[in-house]
Amino acid sequence: MQTYPSKLLELAVNELAKLPGIGRKTALRMALHLLKRNLADVEALGTSVIKMRNEIIYCTECRNISDQELCAICVNPKRDRTVVCVVEDIRDVMAIENTGQYNGVYHVLGGIISPMNGIGPNELHIDALTARLGSGVVKEVILALPTTIEGDTTNFYLFRKLSGFNLTLTTIARGISVGDELEHTDEVTLGRSILNRTPYESVLKQK
Amino acid sequence: MQTYPSKLLELAVNELAKLPGIGRKTALRMALHLLKRNLADVEALGTSVIKMRNEIIYCTECRNISDQELCAICVNPKRDRTVVCVVEDIRDVMAIENTGQYNGVYHVLGGIISPMNGIGPNELHIDALTARLGSGVVKEVILALPTTIEGDTTNFYLFRKLSGFNLTLTTIARGISVGDELEHTDEVTLGRSILNRTPYESVLKQK
Numbered sequence: 001m002q003t004y005p006s007k008l009l010e011l012a013v014n015e016l017a018k019l020p021g022i023g024r025k026t027a028l029r030m031a032l033h034l035l036k037r038n039l040a041d042v043e044a045l046g047t048s049v050i051k052m053r054n055e056i057i058y059c060t061e062c063r064n065i066s067d068q069e070l071c072a073i074c075v076n077p078k079r080d081r082t083v084v085c086v087v088e089d090i091r092d093v094m095a096i097e098n099t100g101q102y103n104g105v106y107h108v109l110g111g112i113i114s115p116m117n118g119i120g121p122n123e124l125h126i127d128a129l130t131a132r133l134g135s136g137v138v139k140e141v142i143l144a145l146p147t148t149i150e151g152d153t154t155n156f157y158l159f160r161k162l163s164g165f166n167l168t169l170t171t172i173a174r175g176i177s178v179g180d181e182l183e184h185t186d187e188v189t190l191g192r193s194i195l196n197r198t199p200y201e202s203v204l205k206q207k
Numbered sequence: 208m209q210t211y212p213s214k215l216l217e218l219a220v221n222e223l224a225k226l227p228g229i230g231r232k233t234a235l236r237m238a239l240h241l242l243k244r245n246l247a248d249v250e251a252l253g254t255s256v257i258k259m260r261n262e263i264i265y266c267t268e269c270r271n272i273s274d275q276e277l278c279a280i281c282v283n284p285k286r287d288r289t290v291v292c293v294v295e296d297i298r299d300v301m302a303i304e305n306t307g308q309y310n311g312v313y314h315v316l317g318g319i320i321s322p323m324n325g326i327g328p329n330e331l332h333i334d335a336l337t338a339r340l341g342s343g344v345v346k347e348v349i350l351a352l353p354t355t356i357e358g359d360t361t362n363f364y365l366f367r368k369l370s371g372f373n374l375t376l377t378t379i380a381r382g383i384s385v386g387d388e389l390e391h392t393d394e395v396t397l398g399r400s401i402l403n404r405t406p407y408e409s410v411l412k413q414k
Contacts, residue, residue: 002305003280005271005272006257006263006272006273008262008263011255011258011259012255012259015251015252017288018252018264019240019241020236021233021236026228027261027297032296033226033227034226034256037260039260039261041294042256044222044256045223046252046254046257047216048221048240049223049252050246050249050250050254051375052218053242053249054246055215056242064212065242067214090239091236094212108353113267150221160361
């Protein structure tokens with residue numbers, strides 16, 4: 001066990017080391033870096049994370065992170081409310097928004113079913129999703145979850161849960177990445193890309 | 208430029224991304240992780256770094272980080288005050304202390320001479336070192352700086368700066384790591400290890 005020359009340093013290292021992917025050595029490097037910065041800079045860091053945790057709001061409609069009761073996407077009158085894209089967390093919302101290719105709205109589950117990590121359907125915003133679908137406005141739900149076992153499990157759970165609703169259930173396409181060579185693509189992905197082939201004419205129309 | 212669904216989140220990501228080695232993607236992952244933690248946990252993180260930056264003291268003797276005016280090493284009556292080991296920063300103090308092989312005291316420079324990073328001798332605690340040596344108590348100064356160009360430059364600067372004092376100036380041994388094979392050691396290190404060879408009898412006495 002490492003001994004630190006200062007309790008204050010040790011405490012800060014302990015807290016920094018709780019961040020994901022940060023070990024004690026990196027935490028120490030961070031702490032020593034902070035000691036060289038202005039007090040105002042360090043206060044900005046400390047207060048910004050507390051303020052964020054304390055004041056952030058989740059959109060009552062889609063559970064996206066928000067500064068208001070409804071997020072910027074849900075209040076935007078130009079978004080298509082008949083299509084809901086279901087994602088794991090807000091990083092996925094940000095990634096899809098960055099493509100500029102999607103004009104519907106979202107539903108953030110806040111995770112995916114993962115028994116190993118103690119996350120079951122009840123830990124996710126699934127009831128909030130079915131509640132949204134009750135009004136009949138939504139015509140299509142796009143499942144945009146990770147292509148992992150957990151993602152597939154969650155997809156299947158939602159497929160059964162949503163079977164009673166009159167809507168189209170789709171998943172985002174799995175296929176080879178744009179720019180990738182076929183010989184370097186794993187066989188599962190390549191197989192999917194053949195099974196789920198797309199009419200060439202529709203690809204021609206895409207930018 | 209990434210757009211964030213919340214200003215509070217964006218602010219926290221901006222601050223976390225200023226930590227060394229943390230890019231914006233990792234900062235976002237950290238921020239989302241913090242949102243899932245208890246408010247008390249996040250407050251512990253935020254306040255611990257501010258408190259550390261605000262209240263930490265540097266030992267007036269050796270410039271080591273401390274909770275008091277003099278650090279635990281400098282106040283320890285069992286430490287040999289005639290030997291001073293000069294190091295770059297407190298991580299080096301911790302590393303040498305962990306070996307359990309050193310019983311002298313330290314002097315923390317707070318960096319090394321690096322014109323590329325705008326760090327000259329005046330940015331380092333070199334005057335504090337010469338002031339310590341004035342009393343004549345110190346008989347040996349060990350230079351334990353990194354084996355880089357910057358480390359060598361600082362060594363040479365200190366060599367000239369300390370030439371007027373009546374003391375032995377040594378550097379820590381450069382050689383092949385314990386457990387390393389000769390064929391995998393770079394030739395500069397291997398060359399040094401031959402030039403600075405150690406009497407076998409003295410090695411026999413070491414644990």
